[in-house]
Amino acid sequence: MQSAFYTPPRSGPSSPPKLSAGSPPLLFATPSPRASTKPSVPRFVAPSAQQGRTRAYLAFPPNSPPIRLPSATPSAPPRVPATAPVFASPIDNHAREREKAADDAFAAAEAHRAALHRTRMERANAEALKGEIDWVRSGGVLRDAEGNRDYARTETIREELRVAAVEKAVMERWDAYEARWAALRGSNTAAASHDQGTSMRFADVPWPVVSDGRGSVGVGDLTTEKIEEFLFASLKVRGATVTKKERIRSSLLRWHPDKMTAILSRVADEDAEIVRSGIHAVVLCLHQLNAANEAVS
Template sequence: MSEIEWVRGGGVLRDAQGRRDEARTERIRAELKLQEEEKTKIGRWRDYDERWKALAASDEALSFADIPWPLRTAPSSRDTDAFTLPAISEFLFESLSVRSNAVTKKSRIRGSILRWHPDKSSLVVGRVVAEDVDAVREGIHAVFHCLKRLQDDERDNNNSV
């Protein structure tokens, strides 16, 4: 059994003299925890992206809850107050902190703006059930406004460097 598997199973490593090697064990525990956090972050982004692909491939009617909103937790029914700059930023950028990431903030913002642009979203809004249309439009505009602010902030940060 590898050291990593041993520690994952709750074991404690030992040094060459058979004494407990707490420092090495803790380093492996920290690495395992980091790997799990990265897996969660990547999974959240992958789920979001897959939901968008499924939505684009379908022609079914949509409700507010069917829209893959760019948030860590889905908003409660028609609650557009959840679309804040910090909440959207947290979701968009959390997977960028993963060590294997090759995506930049700039490209993530740009791709999101293209996805959430009000002119492009008319295809989605056209499929939304009547009682949710206003809330979906309001949500799209709130998300787009936040994305434009993020884009402006990113541009300002790059110009000041």
């Protein structure tokens, strides 16, 4: 590639270059035919002091090859040759196992400490609540953190005491009913093995009703309402898991006439008819409760 710089001559400090009439302005220099064909590097010729502020121009010869600039598109990263997999040494594996064991031991210790703290807090809260309950039961009034009488919390504990007393009475009544049935089954077995005579009366049968306070139960007390109240009262106690359907089913199996034959055989003659009537009334009420429960569910 050839290039030349042309500096127009000046006749004076401000005279322009002289050109022939009709000729175009000479802007680029044409290389001489005798010039060397070897590519040359363009040179910049600085204007001399006499040329003043005249500008110079960079020119390229015709048919010169284009200049290729580097592409702005990023090239693909060089490929990294694949390396063989690196396997951990036995020493590294043992170190990791020891570290994991230490972490597990620390986590277990933290969980144990948290469980102990939770147990201590629960025990402390239970003791504090027991103290408040005992104080309210004795007629005292609780106080808040500022020392003022806390009537709202006192009334809450009083209500809790009333509910707890009712639930306790209900469960004691049901437990006594179950205990009487267990004793009756045991006595039936003993009577059968020793061939004992009749000794049972109507009052000895554990009827599924609440006594009216006179200490005795009659056939007239064996109504559907009273039997329902007795059988389902314990199901309303907090924490009860037995359903009405399960309670009715177990009662029907207990009072089935075939199973009551052993009891009737031990009843005194003067009470045999009334006991038989009582058993029939209980079974009838249980069937009515079962039908009503199935209709609801």
